[in-house]
Amino acid sequence: MNKKQLINILKIVVSIGLLAFIFSNLDLKLLLNVIRQANPWWLLAALCTVLLGVFWRSLRWHILLNAIGVRVPVLELTAIYFIGFLFNNLLPSGLGGDAIRMMELNRHSEHASDAVTSVLVDRMIGLYGLQTLAIVALLLDWGSVPVVVAYVTVLFFAGGLTIGFLLINRPLYRWLREHIGLFRWATDIKFVGSLFNSFQSYPLPAIGRAYLVSLVFNVGLILTNLFIGLALGAGAKLTHYAVFIPITSMVLLIPISFAGLGVREETYRQLFGQVGVPAEVAVSMSLLYYVFGNICTGIIGGIIYLTRSTREIVSERS
Numbered sequence: 001m002n003k004k005q006l007i008n009i010l011k012i013v014v015s016i017g018l019l020a021f022i023f024s025n026l027d028l029k030l031l032l033n034v035i036r037q038a039n040p041w042w043l044l045a046a047l048c049t050v051l052l053g054v055f056w057r058s059l060r061w062h063i064l065l066n067a068i069g070v071r072v073p074v075l076e077l078t079a080i081y082f083i084g085f086l087f088n089n090l091l092p093s094g095l096g097g098d099a100i101r102m103m104e105l106n107r108h109s110e111h112a113s114d115a116v117t118s119v120l121v122d123r124m125i126g127l128y129g130l131q132t133l134a135i136v137a138l139l140l141d142w143g144s145v146p147v148v149v150a151y152v153t154v155l156f157f158a159g160g161l162t163i164g165f166l167l168i169n170r171p172l173y174r175w176l177r178e179h180i181g182l183f184r185w186a187t188d189i190k191f192v193g194s195l196f197n198s199f200q201s202y203p204l205p206a207i208g209r210a211y212l213v214s215l216v217f218n219v220g221l222i223l224t225n226l227f228i229g230l231a232l233g234a235g236a237k238l239t240h241y242a243v244f245i246p247i248t249s250m251v252l253l254i255p256i257s258f259a260g261l262g263v264r265e266e267t268y269r270q271l272f273g274q275v276g277v278p279a280e281v282a283v284s285m286s287l288l289y290y291v292f293g294n295i296c297t298g299i300i301g302g303i304i305y306l307t308r309s310t311r312e313i314v315s316e317r318s
Contacts, residue, residue, distance in 0.1 A: 011255070011256060011257050011258050012258045014256050014257045014258075014262065014263075015257040015258040015259075015261040015262040015263075016262070017262070018257065018261075018262025018263060018265070018266055019261060019262045019265065021266075022262065022265050022266055022269065022283060025279070026279055026280050026283060027280055030278075030280045031280040031283060031284055034232055034233075034280050034281055034284045035232075035284050035287075035288070037233075038231040038232050038284075038288070039230065039231040040231075041231075042227045042228070042230045042231035043227070043231045043288070045227045046224045046225075046227035046228045046231065046288070046289075046292055047292050047296060049220045049221075049223050049224040049227065050292045050293050050296065051296075051297070051300075052220060053217050053220045053221060053224070054078055054081050054082060054085075054297060055074070055078055056213060056214075056216055056217035056220065057081055057122075057126070057217055058074050058075075058077040058078040058080075058081050059074055059213050060122060060125065060126070060210045060213040060214050060217065061077050061081075061118060061119075061122045062074045062077055063206055063209050063210045063213065064118050064121055064122055064125075064202060064206060064207075064210050065077075065105075065118050066206070067202050067203055067206030068117070068118070068201060068202065070105075070118070072105070080100075080101055080105065081101065081301075082297055082298075082300045082301035083100060083101075083301040083304055083305050084100050084101045084301065085293075085294060085297035085298045085301045086100075086298045086299075086301030086302045086305055087100040087301075088259055088294060088298065089259055089294055089295065089298040101119050102119050105118070105119075117194075117197070117198035117201060117202075118198075120194065120195055120198045121198050121199055121202060121207075121210075122210070124164075124167075124195070124199070125207065125210050125211050125214050126214050126217065126218070127160070127246075127249060127250070127253075128160045128164060128211070128214075129211055129215045129217070129218045130214075130218045130221065130245070130246040130249055131153075131156055131160050131246050132157070132215065132218075133215065133218050133219065133222065133242055133246070134153045134156075134157065134242055134243045134245075134246040134247075135153065135154070135157045136242075137238070137239045137242035137243055138150055138153060138154070138239075138243060140239070141237070141239040144237055144239045144240065144275075145239065145240060145243050145244075145274075145275065146274050146275075149243060149244075149247070149271065149274065150243070152247065153243055153246065153247065156246070156250060166196070167195065167196055167199035167200070168199055168200065168204060168207065170200050173187075173196055173200070221245060222238075222241050222242050222245055224289065224292070224293070225241045225245055225285065225289060226238060226241045228285050228288050228289055228292075229241065229277075229281075229285055231288075232281050232284055232288075233281070234272065234277045234281050234282070234285060235276065235277065236272060236275055236276075236277050237275075240271075240272065240275050244268075244271040244272060247267070247271060248264060248267045248268065248271070251263060251267050252264060252267075259290075259294060260290075261290070264286050264289075264290065265283050265286040265287065267286075268282045268283060268285055268286040269282045269283055269286075272285070
């Protein structure tokens with residue numbers, strides 16, 4: 001067994017352990033009742049916003065690819081996104097889908113670096129758009145969330161703003177590389193250096209357009225969670241979703257579990273529990289989001305993937 005296989009097994013173990021811990025502290029009968037009594041119309045609205053969100057993500061990616069001369073139709077990118085969701089469910093990391101997106105995009109570009117840079121930039125812009133909405137929500141309704149959570153949100157936003165400025169400012173990046181040893185050491189790390197090089201290869205107008213599309217997508221992401229909460233009678237405010245979902249997204253970047261299972265549920269339980277949402281409802285919200293955002297999209301991705309594979313086999317035989 002190699003190191004990668006061992007890490008993947010550990011992620012699965014972490015997910016199982018976290019889920020076992022969470023469910024051992026819940027009233028399972030109440031949790032099932034919460035899900036059974038969910039309003040189907042709000043759940044349908046949540047599913048629709050999830051599926052529409054895949055299109056907005058694809059449009060954001062389309063803008064970035066066009067900026068570097070890679071011409072791929074939005075519908076094709078949408079199909080690739082769905083296939084990425086399929087592999088998010090099969091690989092022990094939420095980043096597994098990104099790797100598949102890179103591989104699928106290589107069919108349309110002769111340069112593998114195009115795929116890597118576009119996926120990295122796409123993900124970073126998405127996260128920063130989400131943090132922006134959290135800050136707007138706090139400014140409009142600061143007192144509605146716990147003070148510690150509010151300051152964590154501000155810290156995330158400030159950190160993202162600083163990193164974003166460094167990512168797009170090539171002269172400053174070069175100056176820091178030349179004069180700050182710690183910065184040079186950090187950017188010598190392959191992933192960090194690739195991230196800086198990725199952003200600096202895109203024109204600012206393209207990044208700006210992708211960011212605006214990202215805001216639209218992330219409004220949909222927050223609404224998806226709001227609709228699920230309404231279906232379950234969570235009683236949380238829109239501000240709570242706008243602040244808590246970005247924090248959850250940041251936590252899920254830590255690759256310690258399988259597809260975020262366990263980590264997502266505990267984060268929902270801790271955050272929404274601070275504003276009076278019962279633990280059974282908060283965990284139900286997380287599980288239903290996983291079903292809509294991962295399982296349903298993954299099933300569509302599986303259908304697309306199998307259809308493509310069948311076509312390729314027929315094409316090779318003919």
